[in-house]
Amino acid sequence: MKLLTHNLLSSKCLKGVKVGYPLRIVAKDVKISESEYNMEFVLKMIPKLDWKVLVNAAEQIGHGNNLPIELIEDYEDDEELLKKIHHVLMEVEVINGELICPETQRIFPISAGIPNLLLNEDEVS
Amino acid sequence: MSRPEHLAPPEIFYNDDEARKYTQNSRMINIQLEMAERCLELLMLPEEQTCLLLDLGCGSGLSGSVSEESGHVWFGMDISESMLKVAKEREVEGDLLLGDIGNGIPFQPGTFDGAYSVSTLQWLCNADKSSHKPAKRLYSLFSTLLACLGRNARAVFQFYPENVYQTDLVVSQARKAGFFGGLLVDFPDSTKAKKYFLVLMTGGAMPMPAALGTDNLQINYTSKREKMTKGRASKLVKKSREWILEKKERRRRQGKTTREDTKYTGRARSGRF
Numbered sequence: 443m444k445l446l447t448h449n450l451l452s453s454k455c456l457k458g459v460k461v462g463y464p465l466r467i468v469a470k471d472v473k474i475s476e477s478e479y480n481m482e483f484v485l486k487m488i489p490k491l492d493w494k495v496l497v498n499a500a501e502q503i504g505h506g507n508n509l510p511i512e513l514i515e516d517y518e519d520d521e522e523l524l525k526k527i528h529h530v531l532m533e534v535e536v537i538n539g540e541l542i543c544p545e546t547q548r549i550f551p552i553s554a555g556i557p558n559l560l561l562n563e564d565e566v567s
Numbered sequence: 568m569s570r571p572e573h574l575a576p577p578e579i580f581y582n583d584d585e586a587r588k589y590t591q592n593s594r595m596i597n598i599q600l601e602m603a604e605r606c607l608e609l610l611m612l613p614e615e616q617t618c619l620l621l622d623l624g625c626g627s628g629l630s631g632s633v634s635e636e637s638g639h640v641w642f643g644m645d646i647s648e649s650m651l652k653v654a655k656e657r658e659v660e661g662d663l664l665l666g667d668i669g670n671g672i673p674f675q676p677g678t679f680d681g682a683y684s685v686s687t688l689q690w691l692c693n694a695d696k697s698s699h700k701p702a703k704r705l706y707s708l709f710s711t712l713l714a715c716l717g718r719n720a721r722a723v724f725q726f727y728p729e730n731v732y733q734t735d736l737v738v739s740q741a742r743k744a745g746f747f748g749g750l751l752v753d754f755p756d757s758t759k760a761k762k763y764f765l766v767l768m769t770g771g772a773m774p775m776p777a778a779l780g781t782d783n784l785q786i787n788y789t790s791k792r793e794k795m796t797k798g799r800a801s802k803l804v805k806k807s808r809e810w811i812l813e814k815k816e817r818r819r820r821q822g823k824t825t826r827e828d829t830k831y832t833g834r835a836r837s838g839r840f
Contacts, residue, residue: 447664452673492675
């Protein structure tokens with residue numbers, strides 16, 4: 443699972459969960475894969491992302507990549523920063539680990555890079 | 568036509584064997600790719616832009632590779648672990664999630680520029696567990712999908728409805744969730760090439776895209792009643808040029824491959840053969 447997915451994912455499908463964001467992330471295996479740098483896509487995604495969640499998630503799995511804690515205002519011209527963001531968003535992949543719902547502490551296991559979001563019958567809202 | 572959704576729930580039907588079959592059978596692959604291409608076309612994404620798309624029921628990622636080729640980034644969701652494993656083996660670029668789309672789409676508001684689904688929706692019309700209520704599951708799919716789509720984004724579902732009740736159910740639940748749009752039928756004259764697409768739009772009712780293979784559905788006005796009395800067109804002399812042209816036209820309406828009409832159409836051989 444890429445950190446881009448983590449940044450957009452919530453657990454609000456669970457019964458009784460109101461926001462369910464951000465999911466806590468615990469990584470056992472992390473893989474770095476290569477992905478083509480697409481500046482236009484990174485620029486398009488930045489406004490959609492929750493910056494703090496991204497920085498925290500990257501640090502939690504040990505690939506902080508020196509991202510600034512606050513997003514600077516003229517990030518559009520800072521190509522080095524954009525490349526770093528691209529690396530964290532698209533190239534860092536959690537292979538094995540867990541996602542944890544912030545409200546119910548329900549654990550969603552990640553195995554072989556695929557998070558398992560299947561719910562039991564009594565958890566469906 | 569066989570209906571796998573009658574045999575077992577999707578997470579059980581698409582086991583390792585079936586998943587492998589799905590990715591090795593060239594006929595299935597071609598149909599999937601063709602449908603995915605048409606879905607992308609119907610999404611009417613802005614040109615020359617990388618979009619973030621959601622593939623509902625992505626399976627082994629065949630439909631995802633179509634959006635990869637068009638330069639988009641995609642996420643896939645499926646309920647079958649075996650199919651997702653095959654997708655991982657194929658090293659698709661999209662990120663995969665194991666989940667039931669009938670329980671809702673777990674993404675943040677405004678995430679996607681579009682969503683599509685190839686032959687998945689009919690699975691949701693069945694109740695596989697005693698707790699399943701198709702109408703409720705469809706509604707939670709559509710309402711959560713609407714929330715995670717961006718402004719003016721579309722969602723296109725290609726599916727195989729079993730009967731008119733299923734199409735009604737699907738369309739009414741999508742409308743109830745707040746989508747505009749409706750059903751589009753490609754090649755309605757042909758039983759084999761006929762394909763159903765649920766085209767859903769956000770942000771206002773817009774004209775539906777045109778279906779394929781329906782050019783001749785419009786009836787032109789004619790003032791002469793005599794035309795009708797001449798009898799049916801099929802009374803043409805067999806093997807005549809008119810008869811051949813009419814037959815070719817009929818095949819074209821059914822979406823079958825047909826050679827072009829030329830000056831040689833229906834002409835006798837020169838005799839040298």
